Amino acid sequence: MPENRRLAWRFLFGVWSALGLLLILQSYVATAGDGRDFTFTQHVMTVASQFYRAWIWAGLTPVIFWLRRELNRRHSNLVVVIALHFLAAVTCFAMGNVVRIWIIEITFGYWELRFYALSAVYTQLGAYSLIDFYIYWAILLVAYVTDVNWQRRQTELREEQLRTQLSQAELAALKQQVQPHFLFNSLNAIASLVREGQPTKSIEALAKLSSLLRQLMNYSGRPEIELWREYDYAQCYLAVEQVRFEERLVTKFDADEECLQALVPTLILQPLVENAVKHGIAQRRNPGRVTVTARRLGDRLQLQVANDPAEGGRHASEAENHGIGLSSTRTRLELTYGQHQKLEAVLNGPAGSIITIEIPLRFPEAAEKVEPISP
Template sequence: MRVFPRYSSPSIAPVPRLRWRTVFGVWTIIGVLLVIQTYITAFGSLPVTLRGHGYTIAAQLARAWLWAALTPGVFWLRRYLAANHPHLAVRLALHLLAALAIFTFGNLLRLWTIYFAFGYFRPEDASPSFVLTQLDARSLIDLYLYALLVAVGYIADLMAQRRDDERREEMLRVQLAQAELAALRQQIQPHFLFNAHNAIAALIRERENDKAVEAITQLSALLRQLMEHAGRPEIELWRELDYAQAYLAIEKLRLEERLVTRFLVDDDCLDVMVPTLILQPIVENAVRHGIAQRRHPGTITLRARRAGLRLELEVTNDASEFAESTSRGRGVGLGSTRSRLERTFGRALHFDCAFNQDGRSRVTLSFPVRAPSTAPETAPA
């Protein structure tokens, strides 16, 4: 059974992983837009020298790249405040303080770095009066950028939480489907054993001791095969055919010449993976509600072939001469089999039952071909 990861607490929101190339690229684009905005709003007042143009471009790109470096910290602060301060007013006040701190120290660090790089720095540029003159209305763009970054972080976390919820819901749906399939499979196996033991008990009551011993031997061999593949939701078709043949062999000891079996199986579908114990309940249903109710010999025919990318299976049997018996031909095993297939293949499944039509009953099903997950074993001759 496939094991899925578990989460320690559904209340902890997943932290989306930051991609530095994406962060750097986005902020570089914003920096270019800021450069264009600067030239538009201050057209005619900017220096026309190459050095002056370089300073203007570097100043805005430095602002953008500074924010790129601050992005992880702002994202972390938003998550921290959301987790530790439930009151909106408190969070807004703390965000305002953080924005003002970045507004002040971020701009000073950016300006002093640019001044040093272009040779504009003077000792008086470190004075409080210079600091106040630089923190003018043009620098308010940093407050807007902080608000934008907080909003982007909130949206990114919200989307990550939504993806995590969807992923968790999908895992729960898969686990539920697996549990339902396992329950149905466990329902079929006791049902099969009950009927097999009834067949052996009937031989004993009829004092057919040799046949009863042979039937027990064949049932033991069949149970050994089932135990070898216990827990496997799917097996190769040829193994499933072996199960059906073993069950029919047990029934034939009881019904003798009243039961005739035919297997018409194409070689190219023997290694196709099918749900475990998917044929045996259908065959069992054909015996109990068809052949066993007849006064004359009857034939069960099992056909298997590939049709493109689908596997087609058909089980037909001569119906009972008693209409009321064949009308009851939908047993527990057949219903569970259909439910398992519907949960496994969904709308891709074609399943049809026709009972006592023109003296025959037929169960047909087809579903997409599933290749074996490992190297297939050689099917027995």
């Protein structure tokens, strides 16, 4: 606070010093038609007088700003407020000129007591002194515009904070929606192994699911994580599914080395990988591949999840594919990156389904140099 106040006073002093130069120029313009020749002392007094006037108003400016706010807060009647400001303008005009003339007399050595009487001071006031009356109203106008702009900025800031809080709440809700969904799918897959009488595979799948849940708990509070951690999540989930599908599920993870430390929304790949297994691999009798790739495209990161097409004459409808997985991913990207993201979905094509995401390429300030943990 003290440093900010010093900066404000320096700014105020600088502005009024510049206005003092304009007042000096205006003084010479106003007396240019008189034909008088000024002595050196008169020139110095003119310069000093206008600078003193400017600096006195520099001190009065915060008072006028405060007075405007206080009168508006205490009085709702506009006529009363204007009348009080008129009295304040007359007071500032009178007292400001009295102080200015006294300071000039002290500066130039006029120490006789009679020069400090109010009657003597007012004999030195001319029509030009009325400029101080108008200066008050000019400062009041600036105070009004400044306060209106400040209130508008505060309103915009509050609205932006509310929008941010709403977006964060929606993102958290979507994230919480994704986690139980994939957990349900994983447990359903393990339940299938139990029903098929495969206890060894069931135990193996439970162990891999436990490992995945442990990782999720470690980073559950982070909206963004490094890509290699996201790859670990997806690999753990596919490892669980691989126990179920065995050789029917082939996985491939490929990423540019520099992309592994890039930040991505937590669990952004998870629902896409689930859809790839559910709508692609689960509908095949022959082995099928799920491929996850990451590439750098200039200042953007491209993520892609692809799966081989389904077999047996059954293809999931586009509405099915646009369930919680794709729709929640699209919404999360829009809330996180706004217009700076892109999601394209090629569904049920001859080559299968391909989901492509592009987001800004960003890295943590201090990236954690830890090698990914294999599932």
